[in-house]
Amino acid sequence: MHRDLYLAEKLVESLEFDVDEKTQKAWMSEAKKRRDEIYNVHVLPISAEEAFAEVRKVLEQ
Template sequence: MRSLEQLTEELLSLPSASRALLADKLVESLEFDTDSAIQEAWVNKAKQRRNEVRNGSVPIIDGDEALKQVRQLLE
């Protein structure tokens, strides 16, 4: 059986459209113990952000670069 790290590496190598579809399915599979209005708001926000990435209206930042920027902000 593959480790979570191996599976993550494999999945991150997929084309962006496939990763977006996978992300949709993962979000849909989660069981929320929160208020349904809060759950709906988070799902809507996630879909909004997904659509912004898909249509190119927001810049995409590499994960390593994003972490670097966050670390700099925390210093």
């Protein structure tokens, strides 16, 4: 299994929230959607380094 897909799977499995049920369901739904997008190659994952570089670029504007 691709490393990023494995990470997405583990994230979905590990989601435990000390928040209300509605919020927990929304986060779980979003995590599964993103996992499925990676699994079905609708999006390509990027490294944390790339993600942080993009965030820095936006914040510098």
